[in-house]
Amino acid sequence: MALTGLFLISFLVVHCALNALIFFNDGGVTFNTGAEFMAKNPIIRAMEIVLFIGLIAHVVDGLMVWRENRAARPVKYVMEKGSASRTWYSASMGVLGTLILLFLILHLWHFWVKSRITGLHDYGVDAEGRENLYAVMVEVFQNPVAVIIYVLGCFSLFWHLLHGFKSAFQSLGLNHKRYNGFIAACGTAFSIIVPILFALMPVSISLGWIK
Numbered sequence: 001m002a003l004t005g006l007f008l009i010s011f012l013v014v015h016c017a018l019n020a021l022i023f024f025n026d027g028g029v030t031f032n033t034g035a036e037f038m039a040k041n042p043i044i045r046a047m048e049i050v051l052f053i054g055l056i057a058h059v060v061d062g063l064m065v066w067r068e069n070r071a072a073r074p075v076k077y078v079m080e081k082g083s084a085s086r087t088w089y090s091a092s093m094g095v096l097g098t099l100i101l102l103f104l105i106l107h108l109w110h111f112w113v114k115s116r117i118t119g120l121h122d123y124g125v126d127a128e129g130r131e132n133l134y135a136v137m138v139e140v141f142q143n144p145v146a147v148i149i150y151v152l153g154c155f156s157l158f159w160h161l162l163h164g165f166k167s168a169f170q171s172l173g174l175n176h177k178r179y180n181g182f183i184a185a186c187g188t189a190f191s192i193i194v195p196i197l198f199a200l201m202p203v204s205i206s207l208g209w210i211k
């Protein structure tokens with residue numbers, strides 16, 4: 001779980017940075033340039049397959065951990081003492097992971113299917129004549145329900161990362177008294193900054209801050 005989790009975290013860095021190009025507020029020209037580079041680069045295309053394998057492995061591992069936890073304690077404690085936070089922690093990782101998975105299915109339907117399967121012909125081209133993936137974003141985020149789902153998805157991601165980042169380092173034995181504080185601070189900063197940046201994307205488009 002830790003290895004696939006850290007791999008997915010590295011994807012989030014790239015994905016967030018690329019999508020943040022919309023904040024240039026230039027009608028999506030810079031973002032579309034980045035998206036075209038990603039779509040045409042054979043190394044990135046290959047990494048996309050690795051990404052989906054990593055994602056599935058992370059979900060399957062998560063389900064196995066959840067089952068093991070349940071089998072280890074088939075009868076719930078009458079009174080949760082001491083281990084209460086641990087129980088809430090494991091349960092929240094499962095629930096939030098499931099919410100993120102549901103968000104991802106909708107998200108891939110919104111963007112990935114259009115950009116990789118059905119094509120972007122219906123969306124015309126941008127000011128520089130490039131395929132207009134940005135127009136898909138503008139279309140999706142005109143719907144306030146979609147905006148709310150994306151913001152909730154980002155909140156789930158925040159909470160999932162807040163716990164996951166630190167525990168990944170712990171699981172891999174990469175913890176040391178001297179560096180634990182630093183790792184925890186990096187994890188907290190990452191868990192806050194990345195989901196806020198992601199959430200600002202649907203919010204900014206729907207409020208017309210970027211056009």
Ligand code: HEM
Pocket residue numbers: 015019035038039048051100104107108111112115116133137150153154157198199201202
């Ligand atoms: C909330 C703001 C987000 C926006 C505006 C956004 C936008 C996009 C777009 C435009 C694509 C298609 C990329 C392409 O085909 O070139 C995409 C793909 C994808 N997104 Fe997001 N995304 C967001 C958040 C997230 C989050 C939070 C996750 C993961 C938890 C995520 C995971 C993915 C995955 C796995 C793909 C498919 C792989 C890929 O095309 O690179 N996205 N997203």
